[in-house]
Amino acid sequence: MNERPKFRFVSADRRVREDRRFVAGMGKYVGDIAEAGMLHVAIVHAPYTAAKIVSFDASRALAMPGVVAVVEGEELSTNVEPLMNGLDTPKVQRYPLAVKHVRYNGEWVAAVVAQTRAQAEDAAECVDVEYEPLPFVIDAEEAYRPSSPPVHAAHGSNVLLDRTFNWGEIDEDFAASDHQLSLRVTWGRSSTVPLETFGVVAMWDPWAEVMDVRASIQMPKYADQIARAMRLPGNAVRVHYDIDVGGSYGVKRGIKHTVLACYLSMKLKQPVRLIEDRLENMSSGDAHGPDRIFDIDAAFNRDGIVRSMKMRALDNAGAYAGRAPFQLGKPIGAIVGPYKINSVRYHAVSVTSNKAVQEAVRGFGQSPTNYAIETMMDRVAEHLGMDRVEIRRRNFIRADEFPYLIPSGTRYDSGDYHTVVDKVMKHVDWPAFVAERDRLRANGAYAGIGIAACLEPSGGNSSFEPLLNPANTTTTWMESCRINVDALGNITATIHTTSSGQGHETLASTVIGEVLEFDPDSIRIVRTDSLTSLPGNSPVGSRMAVMLGGSCYLAANKLKKKLKAIAAHQFDCAPEDVDYVQGVLRAKDGRTLKWAEMVNIAHRNFHLLPEDCEPGLEVTNVYQVPTGTDLPTADGRVQMYPCHSFEFHCILVTIDPDTGKVDIPRYVIGHDCGTVINPHIVKGMTLGGIAHGLGAALMEEFVYDGEGQMMAQSFMDYLLPSSHEVPQVEIVHHCTPSPFTVMGQKGSGESGYLGAPAAISGAVNDAVRSLGIRFNRLPMRMTAISDAIAEAKSKQSN
Amino acid sequence: MKAAPFDYARPKSLGEAASLLAAHEDARIIAGGQTLVPMMAMRLARPTLLIDIAHIDGLSGICEEGAQVVIGAMTRQASAEKSSLVHAKLPLLAAALPWVGHTPTRNRGTVGGSVANADPAAEIPLVLVTLDGEVRWQSEKGQGGCKANEFFAGPMSTELPASAILTEVRFPVWDGGNIGVGFHEASARRSDFAYVSAAAQVQLDGNGKCIRCALGIGGATPFPVKLDAACAALEGTMLDAKDIAAALVADVAGLDIMVDGHASPAYRRRVAAALAARALSDARDAATGVRA
Numbered sequence A: 001m002n003e004r005p006k007f008r009f010v011s012a013d014r015r016v017r018e019d020r021r022f023v024a025g026m027g028k029y030v031g032d033i034a035e036a037g038m039l040h041v042a043i044v045h046a047p048y049t050a051a052k053i054v055s056f057d058a059s060r061a062l063a064m065p066g067v068v069a070v071v072e073g074e075e076l077s078t079n080v081e082p083l084m085n086g087l088d089t090p091k092v093q094r095y096p097l098a099v100k101h102v103r104y105n106g107e108w109v110a111a112v113v114a115q116t117r118a119q120a121e122d123a124a125e126c127v128d129v130e131y132e133p134l135p136f137v138i139d140a141e142e143a144y145r146p147s148s149p150p151v152h153a154a155h156g157s158n159v160l161l162d163r164t165f166n167w168g169e170i171d172e173d174f175a176a177s178d179h180q181l182s183l184r185v186t187w188g189r190s191s192t193v194p195l196e197t198f199g200v201v202a203m204w205d206p207w208a209e210v211m212d213v214r215a216s217i218q219m220p221k222y223a224d225q226i227a228r229a230m231r232l233p234g235n236a237v238r239v240h241y242d243i244d245v246g247g248s249y250g251v252k253r254g255i256k257h258t259v260l261a262c263y264l265s266m267k268l269k270q271p272v273r274l275i276e277d278r279l280e281n282m283s284s285g286d287a288h289g290p291d292r293i294f295d296i297d298a299a300f301n302r303d304g305i306v307r308s309m310k311m312r313a314l315d316n317a318g319a320y321a322g323r324a325p326f327q328l329g330k331p332i333g334a335i336v337g338p339y340k341i342n343s344v345r346y347h348a349v350s351v352t353s354n355k356a357v358q359e360a361v362r363g364f365g366q367s368p369t370n371y372a373i374e375t376m377m378d379r380v381a382e383h384l385g386m387d388r389v390e391i392r393r394r395n396f397i398r399a400d401e402f403p404y405l406i407p408s409g410t411r412y413d414s415g416d417y418h419t420v421v422d423k424v425m426k427h428v429d430w431p432a433f434v435a436e437r438d439r440l441r442a443n444g445a446y447a448g449i450g451i452a453a454c455l456e457p458s459g460g461n462s463s464f465e466p467l468l469n470p471a472n473t474t475t476t477w478m479e480s481c482r483i484n485v486d487a488l489g490n491i492t493a494t495i496h497t498t499s500s501g502q503g504h505e506t507l508a509s510t511v512i513g514e515v516l517e518f519d520p521d522s523i524r525i526v527r528t529d530s531l532t533s534l535p536g537n538s539p540v541g542s543r544m545a546v547m548l549g550g551s552c553y554l555a556a557n558k559l560k561k562k563l564k565a566i567a568a569h570q571f572d573c574a575p576e577d578v579d580y581v582q583g584v585l586r587a588k589d590g591r592t593l594k595w596a597e598m599v600n601i602a603h604r605n606f607h608l609l610p611e612d613c614e615p616g617l618e619v620t621n622v623y624q625v626p627t628g629t630d631l632p633t634a635d636g637r638v639q640m641y642p643c644h645s646f647e648f649h650c651i652l653v654t655i656d657p658d659t660g661k662v663d664i665p666r667y668v669i670g671h672d673c674g675t676v677i678n679p680h681i682v683k684g685m686t687l688g689g690i691a692h693g694l695g696a697a698l699m700e701e702f703v704y705d706g707e708g709q710m711m712a713q714s715f716m717d718y719l720l721p722s723s724h725e726v727p728q729v730e731i732v733h734h735c736t737p738s739p740f741t742v743m744g745q746k747g748s749g750e751s752g753y754l755g756a757p758a759a760i761s762g763a764v765n766d767a768v769r770s771l772g773i774r775f776n777r778l779p780m781r782m783t784a785i786s787d788a789i790a791e792a793k794s795k796q797s798n
Numbered sequence B: 001m002k003a004a005p006f007d008y009a010r011p012k013s014l015g016e017a018a019s020l021l022a023a024h025e026d027a028r029i030i031a032g033g034q035t036l037v038p039m040m041a042m043r044l045a046r047p048t049l050l051i052d053i054a055h056i057d058g059l060s061g062i063c064e065e066g067a068q069v070v071i072g073a074m075t076r077q078a079s080a081e082k083s084s085l086v087h088a089k090l091p092l093l094a095a096a097l098p099w100v101g102h103t104p105t106r107n108r109g110t111v112g113g114s115v116a117n118a119d120p121a122a123e124i125p126l127v128l129v130t131l132d133g134e135v136r137w138q139s140e141k142g143q144g145g146c147k148a149n150e151f152f153a154g155p156m157s158t159e160l161p162a163s164a165i166l167t168e169v170r171f172p173v174w175d176g177g178n179i180g181v182g183f184h185e186a187s188a189r190r191s192d193f194a195y196v197s198a199a200a201q202v203q204l205d206g207n208g209k210c211i212r213c214a215l216g217i218g219g220a221t222p223f224p225v226k227l228d229a230a231c232a233a234l235e236g237t238m239l240d241a242k243d244i245a246a247a248l249v250a251d252v253a254g255l256d257i258m259v260d261g262h263a264s265p266a267y268r269r270r271v272a273a274a275l276a277a278r279a280l281s282d283a284r285d286a287a288t289g290v291r292a
Helices: A017-023 A071-080 A115-126 A138-144 A170-176 A222-230 A255-268 A280-285 A330-334 A366-384 A388-395 A417-428 A432-442 A464-468 A503-516 A545-573 A597-603 A679-698 A756-771 A781-798 B012-022 B036-041 B076-080 B084-087 B091-099 B103-108 B109-116 B125-131 B228-234 B240-253 B265-287
Strands: A037-045 A050-055 A067-072 A108-114 A128-133 A159-167 A179-187 A201-205 A210-215 A236-239 A273-277 A292-300 A306-318 A345-352 A446-458 A479-485 A491-495 A526-527 A579-581 A584-586 A616-624 A643-655 A660-674 A729-734 B006-007 B027-030 B049-052 B060-064 B068-072 B134-139 B142-147 B151-156 B163-171 B179-186 B196-204 B209-218
Touching: A037 A115, A037 A330, A050 A108, A067 A071, A067 A306, A067 B209, A071 B036, A108 A115, A108 A255, A159 A491, A170 A345, A170 B103, A179 B163, A201 A255, A201 A579, A201 B076, A201 B091, A210 A222, A210 A255, A222 A236, A222 A255, A236 A491, A255 A273, A273 B012, A292 A366, A306 A366, A330 A446, A330 B068, A366 A388, A366 A756, A366 B076, A388 A417, A388 A446, A417 A432, A417 A643, A417 A660, A432 A446, A432 A643, A446 A579, A446 A756, A464 A503, A479 A503, A479 A545, A491 A503, A491 A660, A491 B027, A503 A526, A503 A545, A545 A584, A545 B036, A597 A616, A643 A756, A643 B091, A643 B240, A660 A679, A660 A756, A660 B134, A679 A729, A679 A756, A781 B265, B012 B049, B012 B163, B027 B036, B049 B265, B060 B084, B068 B084, B068 B109, B076 B091, B076 B109, B084 B091, B091 B125, B091 B179, B091 B196, B109 B125, B109 B163, B125 B163, B125 B196, B125 B209, B179 B265, B196 B265, B209 B228, B209 B265, B228 B240, B240 B265
Parallel strands: A037 A273, A210 A236, A306 A345, A491 A526, A660 A729, B006 B049, B027 B049
Antiparallel strands: A037 A108, A050 A128, A067 A108, A159 A345, A179 A292, A201 A210, A201 A273, A292 A306, A446 A643, A479 A491, A479 A616, A579 A584, A643 A660, B060 B068, B068 B163, B134 B142, B134 B163, B179 B196, B196 B209
16 A cells, blocks of 8 residues: 555656746746737725725826726626525625625726726826615624624525535544543634735637636636637637746635626727736735634543543635635545544534625645634644653554545545654654653743644545535546657647646646656646636646546556557557557567557558557546545535545744744645645645745734734735745655555645644644633734733743 | 836936925935835825936945944945944844844835834834934034934824935944944834834943943834933943833833834733833843844
């Protein structure tokens, strides 16, 4: 099970091919596109948290230099369909611009189109809008109360989703347990904040009747959503995938920006560019992440075994549904983490509020959920006076129990959690690690150890959609690959999505090179557009190693099969009796056909081809997700993602007793994502994920004041960790291949981020435990840590 | 994030710059632009005329004049950071400069710009106040100047006359040996705007007794302040922890603490005391040759 398969290129220390152009500054981004006659858009933002639009007057703006048009929500909403709403809540309608009402501070009210962005911004200041303020609600608990003012009056309440799942014999397990405890933790609203903000260039060609879209996008079914909103046939929208995306991790889903730009381009018959500036990205780009309160009851035995868990997760979606409710759904696929918890009650609540809209963020709700589960495990250990590593070991699923069915219906593919923990314990020399913490404490420092064990569900299907919305019956989230060998014998493969830095070209060429035994660097990878592409679902849910890798593997094998059939026809033998070695086809009797000869036959010698064999050397594969292809059961169980990577964080922190600043002198992560396709990509994902998690744990938050004003609109207030704050990370590798994937690979695009906040929280809490302090909310800002320490000290001295 | 429309002038002389400034009500001087340009991009600053003083001769440079080091207003922070004169004569400024923004912002940002901008969290104003420095300016009416402790009036606010251009800042040089400095900041990230900063410079006699002490607090207050009473109380002591703690109590309690969303007033006051103590003990150790 744990044997590493022998590969030639896969897992090898090979350069990431995309890095060359990025490092040289030669990426091609939306901001690099300059179409002739391209117009620019600036946005008029709502200055109220909730208000009725009483009057709208663009006459002053229209008279300004360079201004071409001003469009507001009422015009737009009569010409486009509402944006896709994944839930069955038809009265919660969302358009790119506010229609009659504004629902959060900063919401887009109008678009000003001009020859330059500066002219558009000048004119945007001169659009006169009169508002009548309305009651609003910011806090999720308050929004959940029936008495709160509904953000969408027609919907009647703020509740988007309120569903309780009962998986297993919860009440019986609680009754039979020795102990119970309750806790509440809160995950503050943060996000992934990309270096490149969202941007789109839309160009309507009235003669070809095609809408060309180039965007900084990472979204499934983007072209379909544009076509639906624009009332165009699907084949009238051409999304170009050969655009580099400057960071995403989920949030690059600017559908409102895109539909607006498409409408403006169609109306004005000119290319239109809309690129968010940083203020727009942060206040109203609709790209915030989960904003969640967890209430947990745990039932456990005196030996530390956690038998049952009740979890309520209340998420503050913001003003429109967006993807927020579904981010409560995906964690169902790993709701017990790596533990054998026998039964679970999960109460998922999503409410609207007068905050900005959420978008998908790395892990799709999994990192907050892991933070809640891991805090629970720490509390159970504390309650029993047990070691925090030991309690996890006792509850882990054992390596010989896989595939393992969890109460909510997902079958975990594989794992060897105990071994990964053993390796990390050995790497850090656990007794010495603990002694180091105690030495720091003896010297008067606040020092703590943090432990977090969690899973990265990967291979992204979206079974949470049919689970939370019975009207949705989707059971496939395919990915595709097409390989063509040209008449000169060179190999080109197509992939059918944009990249936001995941290294798809390296992934695809490595896998195809492995199968066909060709140097991956000799294989050309091209990105198509949505009109020439095969079906696909874009890189979400840590899926590309599994799904694109799987499709490339199967396509390459299909090509090999075709080559063998052609060769067998020449050798007059059965295809099974033909060997393929580094592009050479060999019969049992020793006759061979070289690659060039095979190419010549396929491309030029139809008379030598077997019957029913198409000329040329072209194959396609459309790959279904390996598991999770059934609809949910009536009692709310469903197979979520196919693969489950494992990570185990073991960290040491110190806290400056005066300033409250947290330092992380040691950060170790044990990581098992099965077969690694390219170790540099996995390492980059993991390090970046830890940096991202550090931000969520200690710094990053979109803070709203009581009036609904967002207080972190720039990088002065929304604090991303810099290279000074991110610690050196030591990675301890392990490989438990997945039995469900073509090469044993699992996902790694969310690694590090999924456990880092839990580990950092655990470490900070360990550091201040002697003071009787608990931090139950992220981010834990240094000022708040310091204030809590000072308060505890003054209580102690009294 | 495009600035509102503005005109741009690049005068060749200080006189020309001063005339432009006097003639335009909404004109602003631009030096390194590291604060002004982002403020303009966010349309929080909307000058109608930018007067770029980068091309005026004689506004940059660092030299010694009597018991002072004079730094021209246009001197880039990076130049000051690398200056051997600053390192030899102004160890406190040398200790503070690496905390000013980041390398790229110090390459553009100027010493005079930081002083004129008067951000409460800025390091250079703190050092200037702590060392009892001076500020000089020029307007159409002629030259003027004042002591640093009279110059700063509040957050982003100074006593610089409306149509005056800051031309130089002057830092007193301490005479003699056994001088040590300490500089500390509390900020969420290295080189962020400081919630609190503390700067200390001390001189000891041959027995380790403090004969001269300068201590200032920044970030916590609307503008940097020198803790005069604490300094006076510490002169004549051995600067041990008890001396320091006792000397700080009254001055820190009397600080006019700034209120904003970043840190509680209690945090700023508490951390001001803690960082002041650290800066002083670092300064003492440096003066006695003990490495922290």
